[in-house]
Amino acid sequence: MNFEKYPFEKLNELLADITPNENYALSALTIGEPKFETPKFIQDELQNSTALLQKYPASAGEPELKQSMINFIKTRFGVELNMSQLIPTFGTREVLFNFPQFVLFDKQNPVMAYTNPFYQIYEGAAIASRAEVIHIDLVKENDFKASLSDEELKRCDLVILNYPNNPTSAEMTKSELGEWVKKALEFDFILVNDECYSEIYFDEKDKPASLLEASIEVGNNEFKNVIVMNSISKRSSAPGLRCGIIAGDENILKEYMKYRTYVGCASPVPLQKAATVAWNDEAHVEGFRKIYRKNFELAREILGIEPPKATFYIWLEVGDELEFTKNLFKEKHIKVLPGSFLGRNGIGKGYVRIALVENETKTKEVLQRLKDFIDGK
The missing domain is CATH 3.90.1150.10 (Aspartate Aminotransferase, domain 1)
Structure with missing residues (x-):
């Protein structure tokens, strides 16, 4: 590679x-x-959980961690998920790298699109997947908002958006994200939004929308072809906890969970305990x-x-x-x-x-x- x-x-x-x-x-x-x-209550929970180092962590994540993530998504975005629609991950870097390899593995000539400029893991995942890349160029003239033609979208197997965007700080509204959901259903590609900056906002009335919200708004209540990823790193000033979320289409996640049992990237239980209290707190x-x-x-x-x-x-x-x-x-x-x-x-x-x-x-x-x-x- x-x-x-x-x-x-x-x-x-x-x-x-x-x-x-x-x-x-x-x-x-x-x-x-x-x-x-990192806030002291998170550090304290980590310190108080060190005895759990004697346990192998489950690839699926501890139930209380999953519940805290479900609580966060319901409180923040008004979206109710069940346990089969969410998997805890070892941060989002690993999942952004291996999820594309998983979903593109059986494609003979895979095509992956992602926002440009970008978090370099997207490119690394495309290389590892032997995927042809379509860059979604973000420039001043399009307000740094993602757009592709129908002809390009017809060719895509996987599209990665990143809103709020790194590095441009651009946002897409719920309705704009909803249009992307419609295209994912029309042309049958998997649509991912990397939402790890969703909690760094400055006005309650301008809170960034989630692709999950947008999916429901356009009637895709089961999140078919829709995946979001989020992370505790920016939200809680705790990048060392390596705690992320992948959520959405449960049919995709069911098979991806099987794959993850072989990857061996489960988070240690003390880290999961600390992450649980962090996801459950907003103050x-x-x-x-x-x-x-x-x-x-x-x-x-x-x-x-x-x-x-x-x-x-x-x-x-x-x-x-x-x-x-x-x-x-x-x-x-x-x-x-x-x-x-x-x-x-x-x-x-x-x-x-x-x-x-x-x-x-x-x-x-x-x-x-x-x-x-x-x-x-």
């Missing part, structure tokens, strides 16, 4: 020969990893949302940008993104991620991705430093 280098490896190579301005401490705005302590999530909301208020004040409705990313248009990245590192000791490292066929060129994942004090300082650079100071 010939995998592309990961974006962060490309960034290290780009900056390798540059000596940064040591008058500033390094500020890395590159990776989508929250820099806040700590609102606390994190307040921090991100303040960070984007600072970005509006300092950079003059319009904050997104969701995610913690700024998709900043800068011209030559490679030169911008190199010079910003050299002059201000700030790392950002060139958009061209996240896209293919020229998509992402001219942009950088900035992750606002620090506290208010650090965010204000680094945004002012970034503004000074842009202004030539």
